[in-house]
Amino acid sequence: DAMVIQNPRYQVTQFGKPVTLSCSQTLNHNVMYWYQQKSSQAPKLLFHYYDKDFNNEADTPDNFQSRRPNTSFCFLDIRSPGLGDAAMYLCATSRDTNIQYFGAGTRLSVL
Amino acid sequence: QKEVEQDPGPLSVPEGAIVSLNCTYSNSAFQYFMWYRQYSRKGPELLMYTYSSGNKEDGRFTAQVDKSSKYISLFIRDSQPSDSATYLCAMRGSRSGGANNLFFGTGTRLTVIP
Numbered sequence: 001d002a003m004v005i006q007n008p009r010y011q012v013t014q015f016g017k018p019v020t021l022s023c024s025q026t027l028n029h030n031v032m033y034w035y036q037q038k039s040s041q042a043p044k045l046l047f048h049y050y051d052k053d054f055n056n057e058a059d060t061p062d063n064f065q066s067r068r069p070n071t072s073f074c075f076l077d078i079r080s081p082g083l084g085d086a087a088m089y090l091c092a093t094s095r096d097t098n099i100q101y102f103g104a105g106t107r108l109s110v111l
Numbered sequence: 112q113k114e115v116e117q118d119p120g121p122l123s124v125p126e127g128a129i130v131s132l133n134c135t136y137s138n139s140a141f142q143y144f145m146w147y148r149q150y151s152r153k154g155p156e157l158l159m160y161t162y163s164s165g166n167k168e169d170g171r172f173t174a175q176v177d178k179s180s181k182y183i184s185l186f187i188r189d190s191q192p193s194d195s196a197t198y199l200c201a202m203r204g205s206r207s208g209g210a211n212n213l214f215f216g217t218g219t220r221l222t223v224i225p
């Protein structure tokens with residue numbers, strides 16, 4: 001059974017058109033993460049929620065925002081996507097500092 | 112210098128071969144070491160999870176950690192075509208409470224040829 005679910009699997013958007021990616025989890029984990037992974041590169045952490053506390057990485061552009069309305073759901077908002085934002089976006093969850101479990105990812109294309 | 116270095120490959124081996132995948136790291140504070148497998152266009156899936164130095168075996172997979180050399184390895188015995196994927200090493204320091212910032216290698220792409 002899928003435990004970390006990302007929707008949609010593939011998203012196409014236009015340059016500058018806001019887009020929202022979704023992540024839900026059935027693990028009841030208190031930490032949720034968003035990573036950006038470009039081709040042949042390591043996943044890059046954008047930010048995470050520890051419970052309700054938002055933690056932004058220092059080099060995450062302001063164009064990227066996140067919302068976590070409850071324990072189970074977390075959203076990644078890209079306010080004005082550029083061509084350089086085309087990537088796989090991965091959601092992960094963990095119980096405190098324990099193992100991170102990843103979703104299947106959303107592949108974003110920007111036209 | 113990157114925190115974690117991993118040879119990106121690609122690596123091609125015949126079916127049944129023993130595969131050795133490796134990562135080096137620079138931060139001596141890393142205590143927890145993981146190997147994730149990532150199939151094409153999918154998310155990473157945890158394969159092995161080890162703490163500090165030593166070996167851990169799970170079926171055809173063996174993870175080794177040598178903290179003195181800052182070097183970790185993943186061995187795959189009797190490799191199968193279904194093992195064809197990208198293998199990512201990841202690691203983090205010891206931290207009580209709080210979240211879990213992982214440092215990833217870039218991944219090694221493995222192809223097992225039938």
